[in-house]
Amino acid sequence: MKRKLTMIQAITEAMDQKMAEDSRVMLMGEDVGVNGGVFRATENLLQKYGANRVVDTPLAEAGIIGAAIGLAMNGLLPVVEIQFLAFIYPGFEQIVSHAARMRYRTRGQYHVPMVIRTPYGAGIRGPELHSESVESFFAHVPGLKVVAPSNPYDAKGLLIAAMEDPDPVIFLEPTKLYRAFKEEVPEEMYRVPIGKAKVVREGTDLSIFAWGAMLRVADEAAKQIEREQGVSCEVVDLRTIYPLDRDAIVQSVKKTGRAIVVHEAHKTAGMGAEIISIINDEALIYLKAPVKRITGFDVPVPQFSIEDDYLPTPGRVMSGIMETVTY
Amino acid sequence: MSPLYQVLTPEGQLVQDIAGLPDEATMIKMLENMLLVRLFDRKSINLQRQGRMGTYAPFEGQEASQVGSAMALAPGDWLFPTYRDHAAAIVHGQSMMRVFLYWMGHMEGSISPKNLNIMPPCVPIATQMVHAVGTAWASKLQNEKHVSLAYFGDGATSEGDFHEALNFAGVFKTPTVFFCQNNGFAISVPFEQQSASKTIAQRAAAYDIPGVRIDGNDIFAVWLTMKNAIERAHAGEGPTLIEAMTYRYGAHTTADDPKKYRDQDRLSEEWRQERDPIQRLRVYLEKQGLWNEEKESDFIAGAGVKIDAALAEAESYPKSRPEDMFKHVYAEPTWMASEQEKELVKPAKQEGIPA
Numbered sequence: 001m002k003r004k005l006t007m008i009q010a011i012t013e014a015m016d017q018k019m020a021e022d023s024r025v026m027l028m029g030e031d032v033g034v035n036g037g038v039f040r041a042t043e044n045l046l047q048k049y050g051a052n053r054v055v056d057t058p059l060a061e062a063g064i065i066g067a068a069i070g071l072a073m074n075g076l077l078p079v080v081e082i083q084f085l086a087f088i089y090p091g092f093e094q095i096v097s098h099a100a101r102m103r104y105r106t107r108g109q110y111h112v113p114m115v116i117r118t119p120y121g122a123g124i125r126g127p128e129l130h131s132e133s134v135e136s137f138f139a140h141v142p143g144l145k146v147v148a149p150s151n152p153y154d155a156k157g158l159l160i161a162a163m164e165d166p167d168p169v170i171f172l173e174p175t176k177l178y179r180a181f182k183e184e185v186p187e188e189m190y191r192v193p194i195g196k197a198k199v200v201r202e203g204t205d206l207s208i209f210a211w212g213a214m215l216r217v218a219d220e221a222a223k224q225i226e227r228e229q230g231v232s233c234e235v236v237d238l239r240t241i242y243p244l245d246r247d248a249i250v251q252s253v254k255k256t257g258r259a260i261v262v263h264e265a266h267k268t269a270g271m272g273a274e275i276i277s278i279i280n281d282e283a284l285i286y287l288k289a290p291v292k293r294i295t296g297f298d299v300p301v302p303q304f305s306i307e308d309d310y311l312p313t314p315g316r317v318m319s320g321i322m323e324t325v326t327y
Numbered sequence: 328m329s330p331l332y333q334v335l336t337p338e339g340q341l342v343q344d345i346a347g348l349p350d351e352a353t354m355i356k357m358l359e360n361m362l363l364v365r366l367f368d369r370k371s372i373n374l375q376r377q378g379r380m381g382t383y384a385p386f387e388g389q390e391a392s393q394v395g396s397a398m399a400l401a402p403g404d405w406l407f408p409t410y411r412d413h414a415a416a417i418v419h420g421q422s423m424m425r426v427f428l429y430w431m432g433h434m435e436g437s438i439s440p441k442n443l444n445i446m447p448p449c450v451p452i453a454t455q456m457v458h459a460v461g462t463a464w465a466s467k468l469q470n471e472k473h474v475s476l477a478y479f480g481d482g483a484t485s486e487g488d489f490h491e492a493l494n495f496a497g498v499f500k501t502p503t504v505f506f507c508q509n510n511g512f513a514i515s516v517p518f519e520q521q522s523a524s525k526t527i528a529q530r531a532a533a534y535d536i537p538g539v540r541i542d543g544n545d546i547f548a549v550w551l552t553m554k555n556a557i558e559r560a561h562a563g564e565g566p567t568l569i570e571a572m573t574y575r576y577g578a579h580t581t582a583d584d585p586k587k588y589r590d591q592d593r594l595s596e597e598w599r600q601e602r603d604p605i606q607r608l609r610v611y612l613e614k615q616g617l618w619n620e621e622k623e624s625d626f627i628a629g630a631g632v633k634i635d636a637a638l639a640e641a642e643s644y645p646k647s648r649p650e651d652m653f654k655h656v657y658a659e660p661t662w663m664a665s666e667q668e669k670e671l672v673k674p675a676k677q678e679g680i681p682a
């Protein structure tokens with residue numbers, strides 16, 4: 001049966017189906033129970049699975065993540081919701097010093113199969129500190145996997161894969177895309193593998209690498225530049241930020257000879273630098289132009305009257321494309 | 328101020344007739360365990376001085392707190408030690424060989440014996456307390472009768488994680504025992520400057536859980552309080568906060584000089600003379616006819632042999648290989664780390680490098 005879901009519905013369905021299948025899966029966080037999550041990602045799950053499996057916790061990120069670490073070490077599969085990415089910092093210590101390291105510290109005796117889900121990214125007219133994209137913090141820490149879907153189909157498949165992953169996964173949900181559009185999502189359970197990118201648009205002149213909400217900006221730019229200038233862009237959705245899909249990056253660059261990276265995170269020490277580094281290592285001689293980054297700026301994400309000026313736009317991406325192809 | 332619960336006075340007498348005291352064999356084991364870990368501790372300090380071990384965190388003076396609490400545990404229970412609680416870990420079944428390995432800088436020193444849930448020593452202060460809430464919560468949800476015991480110091484009670492752990496444990500009634508060894512100092516900062524609350528035990532009231540302040544150099548008080556806390560946990564009544572008043576005779580670590588911040592010689596001598604945990608149990612057991620000098624010298628000789636054997640085993644433990652650092656980061660290694668590993672282990676290019 002064909003049905004179309006929003007990303008948030010796809011995410012709910014992934015948790016619902018996994019909870020039905022595996023009684024070890026539990027959800028925990030602030031307002032995830034009765035309220036069903038501030039974005040309704042956990043809507044109706046409390047009614048369905050009870051208060052032992054969908055837990056409204058005290059407002060305490062270190063407590064939530066730290067307790068989830070213990071739960072995961074002792075046989076359960078916690079899926080934690082952090083209300084907004086910028087509120088993860090009180091729990092950051094628990095993520096980087098403990099969730100990420102437990103397997104290592106215990107030489108494989110204990111591990112932490114947990115998922116930390118959190119909305120991230122700008123473009124939602126949110127108050128201060130509701131719009132950050134600091135995926136680099138987590139990509140920098142060995143022991144974590146970092147995933148960011150760009151559409152409902154991938155969101156469901158990646159989240160199921162994340163819940164089945166034996167390692168802790170930071171699951172970044174682009175807030176702007178939660179309800180932006182609907183897409184056909186299969187009813188059955190399926191997995192989108194972590195660590196695998198996807199070519200969403202084939203092209204010959206230049207590769208654009210993006211993820212999350214920026215994927216759509218990149219795609220929009222690609223469409224327009226093709227129409228207006230006849231430049232054919234290949235758009236690659238990285239989907240996983242750590243570990244990166246090197247083969248997909250390199251293959252695409254070998255084919256097109258030019259690349260840009262689009263991300264809304266700050267430019268300096270953002271993942272764009274890492275992707276360019278991979279291209280340097282593996283495909284330098286295929287390059288006809290330096291690889292450009294179209295990114296957010298090295299400033300705090302501003303409040304929403306000028307939020308759009310912070311974010312890469314299709315226009316900025318198109319100028320980047322033109323500079324690269326005319327280099 | 329909450330009263331200080333004491334069973335055995337520093338003079339080695341029972342404060343009052345008391346029900347539920349450990350049986351004679353357990354009492355003897357208590358003394359033996361305390362003697363063993365004190366020897367272990369002193370040996371470790373010497374090894375550090377000889378350069379055979381890295382920086383080490385001693386615990387002498389805190390034996391009753393660690394030994395008494397760990398002896399109350401059952402095999403399936405979870406133990407979350409800090410860097411100072413290896414006595415507790417040893418008593419709960421960690422091998423001395425592993426503890427030596429840990430302080431000698433081997434990652435394998437953190438491996439817990441099979442069927443015992445002994446966590447690696449936790450270095451960031453107070454962070455393990457929330458994990459002990461989580462494992463206890465999981466035990467409860469899975470109907471397993473196990474408690475999780477988290478050790479921490481007085482300094483840890485200033486951290487947010489202390490509060491979050493107690494709050495979570497109270498809300499979800501997890502079978503967690505929070506065991507604070509209040510040794511009066513967090514490195515150089517005395518408790519009065521750490522906290523305006525007079526005691527740590529009183530803070531339990533804020534979470535509506537029981538808080539007990541005990542003489543941490545009185546192993547009977549420690550053991551009985553732990554037994555109570557475990558019983559409550561098993562009965563579904565949730566967590567307990569225990570504040571054990573004790574003192575560490577020596578430095579914070581072998582890299583620290585306590586003379587800089589406390590009247591080291593006088594204070595340590597005072598505690599040693601007046602409140603030593605081993606001495607009071609020894610006196611008590613002697614009066615009961617359960618212990619004497621001969622037993623003690625026999626035991627110490629035997630313990631020395633065991634410690635030396637553990638040390639020999641640790642020192643001849645196969646040296647970790649550089650590539651071991653790449654193991655156990657993920658269930659399956661990532662391509663990034665795997666390539667870096669190859670880089671590390673490939674023989675260095677000799678060309679052009681002068682010998």
Ligand SMILES: Cc1ncc(C[n+]2csc(CCOP(=O)(O)OP(=O)(O)O)c2C)c(N)n1
Pocket residue numbers: 411450451452479480481482483484510512513514579
């Ligand atoms: C989060 C954190 N901050 C600072 C330190 C450095 N540090 C190590 S031990 C210590 C004092 C801890 O005192 P306490 O909790 O009373 O335990 P004790 O060492 O007395 O057993 C400090 C500040 C640390 N390990 N972790």
